[in-house]
Amino acid sequence: MKEFDLLAILLKPEFGLMLLHGIEATLQIAAGSWLLAMAIAIVLLVVRLTGQPIAERAVAAYVSYHRNVPTLVQLMLWYFGIFSLLPDALQAWLSEHNAETLLSIVALGLCQAAYFSEDMRSGLRSIPAGQAEAARALGHGYIGSMRHVMLPQAIRNAVPALVNHSVSLFKNSSLAMAIGVAELTHAVKEIESQSFRTFEAYSAATVLYLAFSLLIMAVGAWVARRYRIVGAR
Amino acid sequence: MFSIFEILRDNWLLLLVGQYPNGPLGGIVATLILSVLGIVLAFPLSVLLALARLSPWKLLRVPATVLVYIVRGVPLLMVILWVYFLVPILIGRDVSGFTTMLCTLVIYEGAYLSEVVRAGIQSLPKGQSEAARALGHSHLGTMFYVILPQALYNMLPSMLSQFISTIKETTLGYVINVQELTFAANQINNQLLTKPFQVFFILAMTYYVVCFSLTRLALWLERRIALKRLGTAVRQDPGASDLPPAVATHP
Numbered sequence: 001m002k003e004f005d006l007l008a009i010l011l012k013p014e015f016g017l018m019l020l021h022g023i024e025a026t027l028q029i030a031a032g033s034w035l036l037a038m039a040i041a042i043v044l045l046v047v048r049l050t051g052q053p054i055a056e057r058a059v060a061a062y063v064s065y066h067r068n069v070p071t072l073v074q075l076m077l078w079y080f081g082i083f084s085l086l087p088d089a090l091q092a093w094l095s096e097h098n099a100e101t102l103l104s105i106v107a108l109g110l111c112q113a114a115y116f117s118e119d120m121r122s123g124l125r126s127i128p129a130g131q132a133e134a135a136r137a138l139g140h141g142y143i144g145s146m147r148h149v150m151l152p153q154a155i156r157n158a159v160p161a162l163v164n165h166s167v168s169l170f171k172n173s174s175l176a177m178a179i180g181v182a183e184l185t186h187a188v189k190e191i192e193s194q195s196f197r198t199f200e201a202y203s204a205a206t207v208l209y210l211a212f213s214l215l216i217m218a219v220g221a222w223v224a225r226r227y228r229i230v231g232a233r
Numbered sequence: 234m235f236s237i238f239e240i241l242r243d244n245w246l247l248l249l250v251g252q253y254p255n256g257p258l259g260g261i262v263a264t265l266i267l268s269v270l271g272i273v274l275a276f277p278l279s280v281l282l283a284l285a286r287l288s289p290w291k292l293l294r295v296p297a298t299v300l301v302y303i304v305r306g307v308p309l310l311m312v313i314l315w316v317y318f319l320v321p322i323l324i325g326r327d328v329s330g331f332t333t334m335l336c337t338l339v340i341y342e343g344a345y346l347s348e349v350v351r352a353g354i355q356s357l358p359k360g361q362s363e364a365a366r367a368l369g370h371s372h373l374g375t376m377f378y379v380i381l382p383q384a385l386y387n388m389l390p391s392m393l394s395q396f397i398s399t400i401k402e403t404t405l406g407y408v409i410n411v412q413e414l415t416f417a418a419n420q421i422n423n424q425l426l427t428k429p430f431q432v433f434f435i436l437a438m439t440y441y442v443v444c445f446s447l448t449r450l451a452l453w454l455e456r457r458i459a460l461k462r463l464g465t466a467v468r469q470d471p472g473a474s475d476l477p478p479a480v481a482t483h484p
Contacts, residue, residue, distance in 0.1 A: 068444035069437045070401035073415060077437050080422065081430035167306070174308035178408055185310050198318050206307055206315070213306030 006200050015191045022187025029173040036109030041116035066114035078107040079179040104176035115165045123158030163220030237431045259412030268399040271338030279346035304344035313337045330411040349391045353384035390455035
């Protein structure tokens with residue numbers, strides 16, 4: 001076995017560039033699907049809060065589907081299945097605009113939205129009903145009691161779970177490799193098969209993934225500390 | 234819509250057991266065997282990891298904590314690649330995709346399950362371990378005779394949800410060509426070529442049925458255990474006999 005030499009990969013322009021493009025694609029997918037997931041999760045939460053039985057059923061079914069089907073299978077269903085059902089014009093447009101990346105953002109975003117909306121809902125449910133009743137008694141409307149009393153507490157309660165699921169969303173971006181996106185894991189496999197420096201290539205990717213994950217966890221911990229309610233239990 | 238049933242009629246055996254009599258076992262049976270073996274083998278590892286993380290000795294606590302954080306911060310796919318590369322070097326011969334996936338699941342689930350075990354241990358009232366220590370048990374004796382039996386029982390629902398995640402994680406075996414359900418569906422798709430949506434819809438629904446029923450089971454178990462704990466708590470508390478029970482314990 002050759003000795004461990006990380007620089008042999010990092011300093012070679014072609015491999016270094018592959019790695020950079022991989023990081024770029026991974027961050028693109030992670031950030032894009034995070035934003036999509038947050039947006040959908042908020043919509044799902046609002047729909048659930050309306051209390052319409054049919055709407056509630058629909059949201060529950062959405063959450064149940066996305067939590068009980070493996071993420072990779074959802075990704076495949078989007079990329080191989082739903083893509084083939086789209087109208088031809090849309091298919092052509094998607095193929096021109098990097099269909100793999102866009103569809104993996106859609107699939108991962110829709111999937112993670114289910115987890116995010118559940119996190120927010122349990123954040124909201126963990127607040128005693130007395131809080132809402134007190135806010136209403138003090139003359140707040142429904143919106144006002146939500147905005148000034150319930151949501152500020154609910155968001156703080158939900159932060160740890162949201163951070164955990166953001167980390168798993170980031171890690172799930174590696175699944176896009178299975179449908180051919182050239183993200184970090186894909187780039188590293190490519191470098192490995194060209195340079196035969198498996199150990200170095202995998203170490204580089206592992207350290208990068210770990211660094212980003214720990215960064216997300218650290219930011220989450222900082223947010224929780226910065227915005228904690230002084231004197232709260 | 235009709236073709237979904239046609240595909241199921243023609244390929245149900247492949248989805249169920251793969252090419253079994255003529256080839257390796259695959260399909261949903263292989264998925265389930267892989268997940269059950271994975272969680273069963275990961276369980277002792279996770280208890281050891283949790284005990285190490287809670288141990289009073291730094292020499293055990295630090296490496297266990299580092300290992301858990303590494304596994305939590307790295308994608309499963311990366312762990313698969315590492316195992317795929319390292320295990321043949323370490324044991325000196327090639328291993329099958331099934332074994333690779335099993336090793337990966339044991340490491341990955343061991344780390345995640347250890348967090349569950351740790352939470353279960355920490356959620357027990359402190360009086361339990363203090364009483365055990367006062368009765369003369371050592372730290373390990375306290376853990377094995379008093380803390381773990383209670384903590385593990387209370388954790389059953391969380392362990393079942395971890396089993397559900399394991400089932401979902403076996404799909405990644407597809408990347409290293411492990412013969413399981415996702416692999417079988419891709420085989421069918423490559424044969425038919427013209428009906429990708431129907432094939433992957435069947436695949437998604439199969440996973441849904443399996444995981445959803447297990448989720449319901451976990452919920453039922455959770456309620457049952459909560460009721461049972463409430464029941465024993467009321468019965469064993471001598472002060473409670475003077476007062477009417479706060480909650481109907483056995484409705």
